[in-house]
Amino acid sequence: MPNELGRRERRRLEIRDRLYTAAIELIVERGFEAATMDEIAERADVARATAFNHYPQKAAFLYEWGQRRRERVAEVMAAEQAEQLSAGERLRRYLGVLAELNTASRRATVTLMDASLRLGDALREPSLDLKLAELVDAGRAAGEFRSDVDSTQAGTLLAAAYFTAVLRWIGAEPEPFDLPKYLDGMLDMVLRGLVM
Numbered sequence: 001m002p003n004e005l006g007r008r009e010r011r012r013l014e015i016r017d018r019l020y021t022a023a024i025e026l027i028v029e030r031g032f033e034a035a036t037m038d039e040i041a042e043r044a045d046v047a048r049a050t051a052f053n054h055y056p057q058k059a060a061f062l063y064e065w066g067q068r069r070r071e072r073v074a075e076v077m078a079a080e081q082a083e084q085l086s087a088g089e090r091l092r093r094y095l096g097v098l099a100e101l102n103t104a105s106r107r108a109t110v111t112l113m114d115a116s117l118r119l120g121d122a123l124r125e126p127s128l129d130l131k132l133a134e135l136v137d138a139g140r141a142a143g144e145f146r147s148d149v150d151s152t153q154a155g156t157l158l159a160a161a162y163f164t165a166v167l168r169w170i171g172a173e174p175e176p177f178d179l180p181k182y183l184d185g186m187l188d189m190v191l192r193g194l195v196m
Contacts, residue, residue: 016054018044020068023061028108032058032115062116063125070127073097087139088191094135095162095187099180102166110170117167129159136194145194154194161186 022043026035037058041051055061076097077083082090102109133155139145165186169179 015044015046015050019046019051019054020061020064023055023058024065024108024112027061027115028111031111032062032119059119062112062119065112066116066125067127069098069101070131072101087135087142087144088187088195090138091132091135091158091191092184092187094132095158095183096180098162099183102169103175103179106170106175109166113166113170117163126156126159128162129155131155132158139194149194154190158187158190161190 019040023035023040026039026043029035035058037051037055038048040058040061041048044051055064073094077090077093080093082093085093102113129152133151136145136149136154136158137151140147140149140151162183165179165182169175169177169182
C-alpha cells in the first residue's frame with residue numbers, strides 16, 4: 001500500500017507540473033488574460049476539472065511561478081554552499097540569483113511579473129520579505145548587522161526595492177538598465193544602513 005500511495009503522489013505531481021508548464025507557456029505566448037484554463041488543460045492533456053482541482057484560479061500559476069523561482073534560488077545557494085558566506089554576501093547572492101533568473105528569461109519575466117503585480121499577490125504575499133528578513137536576522141545574530149535593526153522591516157524594504165527595480169526593468173524595451181548591477185547597488189545602500 002505505501003508504494004501505491006507513492007505512485008499516486010508522483011502521478012499527481014507529474015500532472016501538476018504539466019499543468020504549470022502548459023500555463024506558463026500559454027501565458028508567455030498569449031498574455032495572462034488571453035490564456036484560458038481550457039487551453040491550459042488541453043495543452044497539458046488533462047480534463048478541465050483536473051486543471052481546476054490542481055489550480056482553482058488562473059492566478060495560482062503566478063503564485064507558483066514565484067514560489068518555484070524562490071526554490072530555484074535556494075537550490076543554487078545550497079549548491080554554492082552560500083551559508084558559508086557573510087550575511088551581506090548571502091543577501092547579495094540571493095538577489096543576484098533572482099536577477100540572473102529574470103535576465104535569463106526576460107520575456108517570461110516581463111509577462112509573468114507584470115501579471116503577478118497586477119493580479120496576483122506578489123506585493124501582498126510575504127514570502128520574499130520573510131526570506132530576506134531571515135537572512136538579515138542571521139546577520140544580526142552573527143554580529144554582522146546592527147542589533148537594533150528590525151529584520152522584518154529590513155526584509156520588507158529589500159523585497160520592495162527588488163519588486164520596484166524589476167517593475168522598472170520590465171517596463172521598457174530594450175531593458176533600461178543592467179538588473180543584477182542595479183540590485184547590487186541598491187543592496188550596497190541598504191547594507192550601509194544595516195552595518196552602521
